[in-house]
Amino acid sequence: MNNKTINCKINGANFQFNASPAMPLSDALRALGFLSIKQGCCVGECGACTVLIDGTAIDSCLYLAIWAQGKVIRTVEGEGVKGKPSSLQQAFAESGAVQCGFCTPGFIMAATALLAKPRSQPMTVLQIRQGLAGNLCRCTGYQMVVDAVQKCEIEKP
Template structure:
């Protein structure tokens, strides 16, 4: 395969079917941004910051490290897909109301990581340590993380 070759993929992005041709080495983050999904931030591009976190079949991944060709047959969710009929999701609303959103660069990745964390079946509330582990890999330079942890706790109580 040479650089000019492309791979044809079929996937769902935020519930919509897509048929795309992608270069073999294209990161999923780049593909999503080309589709106008600008919540997928290009931060470190080496899987360290979490700003590009999306859900692939419900699992949070750093889309800068995940090749677009691997998305074939997968369901991809970004922050844009979390709003329904112009209404923010409960997690998005909680981030806004709690003050956990400051500069906003990390927020989409944290919202997706929080969404995945809260989707896990639980018999008891998450501990602070479990929340911190669940959000590990998502760096925030503004908040100091306590407001983010409090936001996850508040979301948990709403369930």
């Protein structure tokens, strides 16, 4: 297989890397040092590898690296500002939604995309749970994750 040179933007910086046609984006991102991308199931079931691609939450294990050409990708490493956690990351910590931490980066990216959607009124618990349904966690019981998202939803300007 012939490798392709991929140019994209990751967390605001330009990146260039080589990828085989079959390489998942999750593998490419980890090779570039984005270790928040967890490799849980590798079949799109757990959400641990969730990143934002052009603003949409995507399981990077199912997304081919060659499809990243020209895309804007965000990982949890790009969410904080000047070494400080984002308001969502802080809400996760304060709500106890961070337990073992394996699923946390994927949840934060999925919740970031969910919170970015325009709406006229705050989301219900059911809407939050449905919006995060592609992310699995064995530690938190999910309520603490919902609490963190609700906290950020309420604090929206």
